[in-house]
Structure formats: C-alpha cells, structure tokens
Amino acid sequence: MYEEAQSFWDGLKNEKLCLQRCKQCEQYIFYPRTYCPEDFGELEYAEVDPVGEVITYSIVERCAEPSLIPYLPYVAALIELDSGPKIFGRLVGVSLPLGNPLFGQRVKGEFVKQGELDMIAFKLE
Numbered sequence: 001m002y003e004e005a006q007s008f009w010d011g012l013k014n015e016k017l018c019l020q021r022c023k024q025c026e027q028y029i030f031y032p033r034t035y036c037p038e039d040f041g042e043l044e045y046a047e048v049d050p051v052g053e054v055i056t057y058s059i060v061e062r063c064a065e066p067s068l069i070p071y072l073p074y075v076a077a078l079i080e081l082d083s084g085p086k087i088f089g090r091l092v093g094v095s096l097p098l099g100n101p102l103f104g105q106r107v108k109g110e111f112v113k114q115g116e117l118d119m120i121a122f123k124l125e
C-alpha cells in the first residue's frame with residue numbers, strides 16, 4: 001500500500017468512498033496520486049457519493065486473487081462515478097448469464113468484506 005492511498009482504504013473501512021480532489025481545479029481523481037494529473041495541484045481527500053454508471057464490463061471466470069475466487073464467475077465493471085473519475089468494481093446481485101447488456105446502467109456502491117479487505121462493490125439500481 002502506498003501513502004497517497006491510505007485515506008482511500010481508511011474510508012472503505014468506515015463505509016465511505018473517499019477520493020482525492022484537486023485544490024486548484026477541484027476535479028476528483030482516481031487512482032490516488034501525489035499531484036493532480038491535470039495541473040500538478042495539491043490534492044485533498046473528500047467523501048463522494050458512491051453512485052455512477054457502467055461504462056464497460058467483463059465476466060471474470062478465472063482469477064489468481066484468492067479473495068475473489070469465492071465470487072467466480074462475477075462481473076467486473078468500469079464505473080464512471082457521478083463525481084467524475086472512473087473506478088473498477090465487482091458487480092453484486094447480477095445473475096449470469098446476463099439477460100441484457102449492462103452499458104449505461106446506474107449503480108450504487110455497497111461496502112463489502114473481500115477476504116480480509118474492506119472493499120467497495122456495486123449493485124445495479
């Protein structure tokens with residue numbers, strides 16, 4: 001774990017999605033970094049609403065990460081958060097095979113335990 005990400009993980013532990021926001025251009029960013037990728041502005045953490053929409057996704061049938069094996073097969077989705085940044089997450093409550101494509105579907109974050117890890121997953125709204 002790297003230092004810039006500490007508040008992100010602490011947030012998840014407290015069931016909050018906390019992302020970095022640039023003090024200069026006020027954009028939220030993800031993944032955690034040292035400076036804003038747009039203007040090298042200083043970053044601070046703030047809580048965001050864990051809601052957004054599915055940009056794209058893939059059905060994962062095999063993986064090497066032990067904490068994810070119990071969930072196989074699962075849908076891994078790229079979510080565009082309403083606050084701006086994109087974040088990867090596992091979709092919960094989706095039955096496979098999928099009936100309809102998930103592109104553009106609204107999702108809401110759900111705080112879950114993934115093995116020892118506090119994590120965020122997403123549920124279709």
Ligand SMILES: [Zn+2]
Nearest residue numbers: 022025036041
């Ligand atoms: Zn900035």
